[in-house]
Amino acid sequence: MPAPKVWVTGLTVGAIAVVAALAVQADKGPRPTATARPSASASASGGGQPSPTASAPAAVPDASGTGRRIVYSLGLRRVWLVDESDAARRTFAVWPGTVAPDPGSYSVVSRRDATTGSDGVAIENIVYFATKSGLNIAFSNAVDGSSPPPASGTQTGGIRMRKADGSAVWTFGSTGTTVVVVN
Template sequence: MPSWAWVTALTAGALAAVTVLAVQAGSGPRPPAVPTGQAKPTAKPSPSATVAPGPSETAKREIPTSSGEGRRIVYSLGEQRVWLVDPDNNYDNSFAVWPGTISPEKGPYAVSFRREEAAGSDGVDIRHVVYFAVKDGLSVAFSHAVDGASPQPAPGASTGGIRVGVDAGEAIWKFAALGTKISVVD
C-alpha cells in the first residue's frame, strides 16, 4: 500500500476520534453562570494598547427580551455587552465587550470551537477563544488579550474578535462548552 494511503487513513481516523471526543465533551454537564465582578487586567498592557475599562459593579443591565430562553450567552451588538444566562433566565453579571470590525448577523448560534491560546488576526496574543460564527471569511469569537488590553484594530484590518476583559474572558471560557447557545441581538 502506498505511503500516501497510510497517511490519509491515519488522518481520517484521527479526525474521527477528535470529533467523537468533542461531541462527548459537548454533551457533558455545564457549569452555571459564574459571577466574576469587575474585569481587571492581570498584566501591564503594551504601550500601543489601551487598558479595557471594566463594567460598573452597580450597573445591573437587563437581559434583552428578544434573546431567547434557557442557558445561553447573549451578545448585544448595540449595547456591546454579553450576558451569561443560566437555565432559569438569571445571570450574575454582564460584561462590556469591544468588537472587531466584523460583527456577526443577529440570530442564534452555538459555540463551534474553543482554543486556549492563539494570536488574534491583529497580531495580539489572546486567550480563551470561543468561536461561534463566520462572516466575510473571518471567524467571530470572544477572547481576551493576554496583557488585558483592548487595542483598536489596525487601520484597514478586518477582525472578527470580540474582546473582553480578562475576568470576563475566563468566565465565558468556563461557561461556553461546545454547543452552548449564543443569541446575537440588536
C-alpha cells in the same frame, strides 16, 4: 562651611520626616467608600461607547431566547451569561472587532486555549461561534489584558473582553452552548 555629605544627610532626614508626617495625616483622613452602580438607564443615556468598566444593565435583552445561553448585544457592546432559569449570572462590556456577527442564534462550535489574533495580539480563552466575511467570530481576551483598537483597514472578528470576563466565558461557553446575538 559644612561638608556636602552633611547637607545631603540633613536634607534626607528632613524629607523622611515630612513624608512620615504626611503619612500619619493621610491615615487619619477619610476613607474612600464604594458607591452604588448607576442604573441601566443612566449607563445607556451616558452616550459614547460603553467601556469594560461601565456599569452593567441588570436585565437580559428582550427577544434573546430562553434557557442557558450567552447573549451578545451589538448596540450595547455587552455580553450576558444567562443560566437555565433565565437569570443573568454575569454581564460585562466588550470591545467588538470590525466585523460583527448578524443578529440570530448560534452555537459555540469550537474553543481554543490561546493563539494570535488577526490583529497580531496574543489572545486566550477563544470561544468561536460564527463566521462572516471569511472571518471567525469569537469571544476572547488579550493575554496581556489590553484591548487596542484594530489597526486601520484590518478586519477582525474577535470580541475582546477583560481577562476575568474572558475566563468566565471560557468556563461557561462549552461546545454547543447557545449564543444569541441581538441588536
